[in-house]
Amino acid sequence: MNADHKGTAMNLHATGKAARGTGWIKWQNNPVLGGNLGTCFDLCLIRDADSYRMWFSWRPQKSIALVESKDGIHWSEPVIVLGPETSSGWEDDMNRPCVVKRGHTYHMWYTGQARGQSWIGHAVSTDGKNWTRTSNQPVLSPELPWEKIAVMCPHVIWDEAAGLYKMWYSGGEQYEPDAIGYATSPDGQTWTRHADTPIFYADPTERWEQYKVTACQVIPFEGWYLMFYVGFRDIDHAQIGLARSRDGITNWQRHPVNPIISSGENASSWDYDAAYKPFALHEQGRWLLWYNGRRDTFEQIGLAIHTGDDLQFDALTEESN
Numbered sequence: 001m002n003a004d005h006k007g008t009a010m011n012l013h014a015t016g017k018a019a020r021g022t023g024w025i026k027w028q029n030n031p032v033l034g035g036n037l038g039t040c041f042d043l044c045l046i047r048d049a050d051s052y053r054m055w056f057s058w059r060p061q062k063s064i065a066l067v068e069s070k071d072g073i074h075w076s077e078p079v080i081v082l083g084p085e086t087s088s089g090w091e092d093d094m095n096r097p098c099v100v101k102r103g104h105t106y107h108m109w110y111t112g113q114a115r116g117q118s119w120i121g122h123a124v125s126t127d128g129k130n131w132t133r134t135s136n137q138p139v140l141s142p143e144l145p146w147e148k149i150a151v152m153c154p155h156v157i158w159d160e161a162a163g164l165y166k167m168w169y170s171g172g173e174q175y176e177p178d179a180i181g182y183a184t185s186p187d188g189q190t191w192t193r194h195a196d197t198p199i200f201y202a203d204p205t206e207r208w209e210q211y212k213v214t215a216c217q218v219i220p221f222e223g224w225y226l227m228f229y230v231g232f233r234d235i236d237h238a239q240i241g242l243a244r245s246r247d248g249i250t251n252w253q254r255h256p257v258n259p260i261i262s263s264g265e266n267a268s269s270w271d272y273d274a275a276y277k278p279f280a281l282h283e284q285g286r287w288l289l290w291y292n293g294r295r296d297t298f299e300q301i302g303l304a305i306h307t308g309d310d311l312q313f314d315a316l317t318e319e320s321n
């Protein structure tokens with residue numbers, strides 16, 4: 001890991017061939033985080049003033065850690081910001097954070113795991129480093145038949161017009177959940193599910209995502225909700241897809257050339273077996289997307305770049321208009 005912050009995001013460039021015409025190019029010196037830190041995975045970022053802040057899952061520490069960067073590539077040494085709380089009975093392992101900054105308060109929704117199950121918790125902070133749990137109980141637990149034994153991978157946004165937090169989450173099996181659900185909350189603590197069934201699930205006609213879809217990020221953009229998501233062709237192999245919806249719930253249209261980020265083609269590639277858990281930021285006429293890559297059992301974090309605002313859905317018919 002290189003903690004040197006020379007340069008700025010404006011000087012960041014990618015080289016290589018865009019994957020299957022999607023416009024996404026992997027950073028040539030991937031991964032950007034991992035190495036001697038051990039497995040680093042399932043991340044969330046925000047742009048805070050002139051820096052990127054990344055909260056990520058640090059498997060050797062069973063904790064959520066924070067790193068910071070000026071360019072999105074070179075990251076500071078990690079600091080553990082939320083560790084296990086075994087006394088609660090559901091937070092032996094901490095991972096899969098999502099952070100929203102609203103006013104002067106940071107909100108984190110995260111996955112707690114214990115006894116082969118997963119739950120979603122909530123914590124708050126004034127600086128993004130020192131966190132306080134809002135309860136010793138989860139804010140979302142597996143209750144519906146399709147959620148089975150696990151709810152995890154929350155992605156939350158604040159909708160100012162609606163006065164609601166909106167959460168897309170994954171549910172199902174503990175070792176990779178099965179599908180994506182949706183819930184809303186006025187306070188981030190008490191959640192109401194949209195329905196008793198998932199709002200987004202695997203397409204059995206597409207080999208690359210025929211098995212499961214999970215771990216999404218949803219971004220409101222130009223009248224659409226864009227969903228970056230993980231598709232599994234089987235339990236061990238995953239790639240990143242993109243879909244869009246007018247309301248973030250129904251009538252999802254998949255990108256015509258999914259997957260937009262494929263796993264590595266070379267057996268020695270750091271992301272040969274899986275490219276998953278995307279987190280994208282749109283800024284200054286381009287998209288930056290950080291993601292997990294896995295070869296065998298080792299996961300690290302890399303970056304892909306898309307120049308321009310247009311994510312090339314042009315081949316789709318806008319049925320939602």
